[in-house]
Amino acid sequence: MNQLRRIMVIGNSIEAWLSAAYLRARLPRNDYQIIVIETAENSMASSHTIFARPSSKNLHHILDISEANLSRVTHAKPALCATITNSKGAIIELPFGQYGVDREGTEFQHIWKFSGSQQPLAEFNLALMMHKAGLFINNAPKGAPTYDYGYILDEQGYENILKSKASTQHIIANSLKLNCGNKGIEEINCNGESLSADLYIDVRSNDFDMAWNHNHLKIMGGFDMLDHQSGMRLYRIQMAMERLFKLWPDREFAAIEIAEYNRLEKAQSVHINDMNRLLQHNIQGCSDALKRKIRLFESRGRIAIEDFEIYSKAEWIAALKAIGISAQNYDRLAHRISAEAALQWIDQLHTAIANLVQQLSNKNTGKQ
Amino acid sequence: MDNGQVKNIVIVGGGTAGWMSAAALSKLMPKGQGPEGQGNVTLVESKEIGTVGVGEATIPQIATFNERLGIKEDDFIRETQATFKLGIEFVDWAKKGDRYFHPFGTHGFDLEGIEFHHYWNKLREQGDDRSIEDYSINAVAAYNDKFIRPQSEHGPIINKLGYAFHFDAILYAKFLRKFSEGHGAKRIEGKVEKVNLHSDNGFIESIALADGQVIEGDLFIDCTGFRGLLIEEALQTGYMDWSAYLPVDSAVAVPCEKIEEPIPYTRSTACEAGWQWRIPLQHRTGNGYVYCSQYQSKEAAEKTLLSNLDSKALASPKHLRFKTGRRKKFWSKNCVAIGLSAGFMEPLESTSIHLIQSGISKLIALFPDKSMNPVERDEYNRLLDVGYAHIRDFLILHYTLTERDDSAFWNYVRTMQIPDSLKRKMALIESRGRFFKYDDELFNVTSWMAVAIGQGYTPRGYNPMVDGLSEENITQSLSNIRTAINKAVKAMPSQQAFIDRFCRAQDVYTAVGENI
Numbered sequence: 062m063n064q065l066r067r068i069m070v071i072g073n074s075i076e077a078w079l080s081a082a083y084l085r086a087r088l089p090r091n092d093y094q095i096i097v098i099e100t101a102e103n104s105m106a107s108s109h110t111i112f113a114r115p116s117s118k119n120l121h122h123i124l125d126i127s128e129a130n131l132s133r134v135t136h137a138k139p140a141l142c143a144t145i146t147n148s149k150g151a152i153i154e155l156p157f158g159q160y161g162v163d164r165e166g167t168e169f170q171h172i173w174k175f176s177g178s179q180q181p182l183a184e185f186n187l188a189l190m191m192h193k194a195g196l197f198i199n200n201a202p203k204g205a206p207t208y209d210y211g212y213i214l215d216e217q218g219y220e221n222i223l224k225s226k227a228s229t230q231h232i233i234a235n236s237l238k239l240n241c242g243n244k245g246i247e248e249i250n251c252n253g254e255s256l257s258a259d260l261y262i263d264v265r266s267n268d269f270d271m272a273w274n275h276n277h278l279k280i281m282g283g284f285d286m287l288d289h290q291s292g293m294r295l296y297r298i299q300m301a302m303e304r305l306f307k308l309w310p311d312r313e314f315a316a317i318e319i320a321e322y323n324r325l326e327k328a329q330s331v332h333i334n335d336m337n338r339l340l341q342h343n344i345q346g347c348s349d350a351l352k353r354k355i356r357l358f359e360s361r362g363r364i365a366i367e368d369f370e371i372y373s374k375a376e377w378i379a380a381l382k383a384i385g386i387s388a389q390n391y392d393r394l395a396h397r398i399s400a401e402a403a404l405q406w407i408d409q410l411h412t413a414i415a416n417l418v419q420q421l422s423n424k425n426t427g428k429q
Numbered sequence: 430m431d432n433g434q435v436k437n438i439v440i441v442g443g444g445t446a447g448w449m450s451a452a453a454l455s456k457l458m459p460k461g462q463g464p465e466g467q468g469n470v471t472l473v474e475s476k477e478i479g480t481v482g483v484g485e486a487t488i489p490q491i492a493t494f495n496e497r498l499g500i501k502e503d504d505f506i507r508e509t510q511a512t513f514k515l516g517i518e519f520v521d522w523a524k525k526g527d528r529y530f531h532p533f534g535t536h537g538f539d540l541e542g543i544e545f546h547h548y549w550n551k552l553r554e555q556g557d558d559r560s561i562e563d564y565s566i567n568a569v570a571a572y573n574d575k576f577i578r579p580q581s582e583h584g585p586i587i588n589k590l591g592y593a594f595h596f597d598a599i600l601y602a603k604f605l606r607k608f609s610e611g612h613g614a615k616r617i618e619g620k621v622e623k624v625n626l627h628s629d630n631g632f633i634e635s636i637a638l639a640d641g642q643v644i645e646g647d648l649f650i651d652c653t654g655f656r657g658l659l660i661e662e663a664l665q666t667g668y669m670d671w672s673a674y675l676p677v678d679s680a681v682a683v684p685c686e687k688i689e690e691p692i693p694y695t696r697s698t699a700c701e702a703g704w705q706w707r708i709p710l711q712h713r714t715g716n717g718y719v720y721c722s723q724y725q726s727k728e729a730a731e732k733t734l735l736s737n738l739d740s741k742a743l744a745s746p747k748h749l750r751f752k753t754g755r756r757k758k759f760w761s762k763n764c765v766a767i768g769l770s771a772g773f774m775e776p777l778e779s780t781s782i783h784l785i786q787s788g789i790s791k792l793i794a795l796f797p798d799k800s801m802n803p804v805e806r807d808e809y810n811r812l813l814d815v816g817y818a819h820i821r822d823f824l825i826l827h828y829t830l831t832e833r834d835d836s837a838f839w840n841y842v843r844t845m846q847i848p849d850s851l852k853r854k855m856a857l858i859e860s861r862g863r864f865f866k867y868d869d870e871l872f873n874v875t876s877w878m879a880v881a882i883g884q885g886y887t888p889r890g891y892n893p894m895v896d897g898l899s900e901e902n903i904t905q906s907l908s909n910i911r912t913a914i915n916k917a918v919k920a921m922p923s924q925q926a927f928i929d930r931f932c933r934a935q936d937v938y939t940a941v942g943e944n945i
């Protein structure tokens with residue numbers, strides 16, 4: 062048979078265990094052997110927490126980790142935005158919810174700009190407002206700006222859940238050498254012993270030209286603080302696993318499929334790098350896609366959406382505004398109502414959001 | 430105060446593109462009162478020139494257009510003598526005597542996160558010769574002449590049913606005209622004789638009509654059909670010729686009498702130098718033969734078409750010429766080309782009306798001010814570029830996969846060079862039925878698999894993850910899906926019964942002649 066049977070995950074911490082747990086959840090237990098080669102190097106200076114984007118709900122569904130379990134073992138706290146501190150010390154919040162509410166097909170930020178409202182745009186983002194007030198409810202009330210949420214998880218607790226889900230053999234590698242050839246990895250030498258597998262998933266990498274080469278799949282580990290804070294540490298693994306399963310290989314490792322994986326991985330990296338550049342306020346020499354995004358936003362506050370986009374429009378708006386890029390104008394569709402009516406509506410919405418936040422906070426503190 | 434806003438939008442052309450643009454802009458753009466006022470829509474059309482008069486099959490996305498405009502589906506069906514379309518049957522495409530169905534909706538259900546066709550292919554490799562169409566509610570309903578409009582209470586099987594419409598193009602333009610005028614669009618009858626350009630920036634300043642009227646505008650929408658009166662003749666934008674990939678360049682169309690209840694799908698039959706369509710409406714059947722003039726004469730094409738009609742022709746055949754491809758820029762200066770003036774990739778998958786819709790919605794999303802900021806224009810051109818290229822590749826797929834070698838035309842298309850983007854997609858499909866849909870790509874995995882498998886390009890393997898389910902389990906799951914589909918279809922009304930109940934056209938439209 063040409064099927065893969067033995068898969069080695071090389072790396073440590075969340076990256077390795079998440080990969081192993083994902084493989085375990087989706088591969089029939091009797092047909093596949095999964096081995097984690099646990100390496101010594103640390104992926105990053107740990108902050109003891111893991112940030113999970115809203116898309117992690119899908120991931121946990123696949124891994125069969127319930128919210129209750131997550132909360133019990135990892136003390137999961139819901140997160141309504143990703144909070145980034147960039148290398149210059151600036152704090153940027155990327156919200157998981159929309160700014161205001163769209164009206165008759167016109168996005169809110171255009172009506173806001175047209176109305177000349179003096180209230181900051183951020184105050185129309187319920188996710189951000191609740192985050193600032195330290196509040197949380199699962200769903201936005203009807204008519205309010207919608208949002209989703211991710212989690213802040215205790216790293217050790219999360220690793221423990223993933224380990225139990227992976228429930229697989231693991232070898233602690235005191236010494237490890239990969240013998241690579243043209244066709245990926247020929248064998249590995251671990252603690253002086255030669256080991257081999259059909260597929261090697263290496264989650265230690267932070268710099269590579271080719272993500273997948275024959276039987277050697279490299280997944281970007283979370284090596285910097287930005288990846289950690291924006292949730293990319295988990296997201297990269299989740300996406301890599303989803304792609305891998307859509308293109309699940311056999312021992313032939315069809316070149317065309319591997320090339321497709323690499324192409325998709327590259328597209329994803331461009332989006333992540335673009336966002337990271339914005340967050341670091343370092344846009345010189347950026348990709349054409351980011352140039353387009355900036356120009357289009359500057360012109361009229363529109364967000365260009367590219368193929369295989371990762372971040373939501375609201376996140377891009379927050380990141381662009383955070384580095385001082387603002388829209389010079391707005392979409393003319395905003396004119397479907399008069400400026401006075403727009404301002405009145407905007408003020409009402411502002412009051413409604415502020416009241417909602419106040420009510421929730423009263424409830425939290427036991428006030429009426 | 431002129432604050433640089435586009436106030437006067439001039440649409441030239443009153444075919445499907447012109448009136449769809451007028452309907453959307455008059456309904457959705459802010460009206461022209463006060464300093465913020467803009468969006469006065471004027472449409473100029475010429476009876477003398479007329480419209481192309483074809484373009485009667487659509488794809489499901491048209492429902493979004495109607496919905497956005499607040500058009501009630503049943504009103505639209507009644508007014509345009511429309512019928513429902515569940516997909517396209519391709520006859521004689523892979524080889525003579527062969528047929529397959531490209532359904533809207535989906536094939537089966539994904540199992541364990543793996544697309545359905547992988548499971549189907551595994552069973553096929555093991556000797557199960559059931560067609561993938563047996564797992565499409567659209568295909569099964571279509572071949573049983575059934576239709577129902579899916580509602581949430583119908584459950585998961587019927588909710589997989591996707592549908593579009595066949596309609597009378599002339600009646601559709603009339604319907605949209607009424608709608609647009611009701612929303613304030615102004616119509617001017619007249620022939621544009623001259624397009625006046627600003628001497629400084631080359632923008633279109635005005636158009637001059639034969640009767641001496643001069644109409645000024647801030648934004649011009651060229652819906653003048655193939656000729657591209659503004660975008661090409663005036664602004665000389667240039668045309669990207671795709672005839673090496675899509676060699677058909679002519680069509681002959683004729684309506685014929687309705688002799689039986691309309692079937693809920695389009696039929697496309699491959700002929701000597703192209704293919705023939707059959708589009709059943711409530712009051713008549715539309716027919717046309719799209720062919721390559723290099724391989725067949727006009728007279729021979731007309732003869733082929735007429736000999737294939739299933740009833741009496743209602744008019745004399747109408748001949749059309751075109752060049753497949755697209756404008757190098759869809760938006761140039763202060764002119765946006767929408768409809769045939771923007772490009773035409775042949776009607777095989779009924780994508781032109783969708784491209785009109787897509788052009789309009791992108792224009793609204795990127796609506797400019799008078800300065801016509803290149804940022805918005807470039808983004809518009811980029812997005813449409815991508816959309817056209819994806820559709821082009823899907824159309825080429827139908828030709829390149831033929832096995833036919835019975836005529837010079839089919840020999841050409843079978844052996845022609847194809848774009849690299851399509852080569853890559855085909856290689857992935859062939860390898861193990863892999864498919865990744867791009868965000869702005871119109872056709873999804875069901876469409877690609879339907880055409881590829883339908884034309885004998887069945888993936889050589891399947892996702893090995895499928896082996897995670899036992900063969901018995903897969904066999905049982907697929908059998909359950911077939912049973913559920915057959916049961917659901919049995920319970921559906923016939924298309925005719927559904928139309929009679931909800932959206933039968935009032936008067937049977939019998940006008941002849943201009944009706945094609």
Ligand SMILES: Cc1cc2nc3c(=O)[nH]c(=O)nc-3n(C[C@H](O)[C@H](O)[C@H](O)COP(=O)(O)OP(=O)(O)OC[C@H]3O[C@@H](n4cnc5c(N)ncnc54)[C@H](O)[C@@H]3O)c2cc1C
Pocket residue numbers: 441442443444445446447473474475476478479480481482483484485486487598619620621622652653654655658680681682717719749751767768769770776779780781782783785
């Ligand atoms: C053979 C064939 C079959 C097709 N089938 C389908 C299909 O099934 N599904 C689909 O989606 N699409 C189909 N199409 C495409 C579809 O017909 C067009 O996209 C649609 O009809 C829009 O056409 P239009 O409005 O751009 O051009 P036209 O219908 O040609 O309209 C042009 C307008 O411009 C006006 N005009 C031109 N010059 C002047 C002037 N000097 N002054 C004033 N007015 C002027 C004309 O009077 C007319 O009103 C088909 C096309 C062809 C050729």
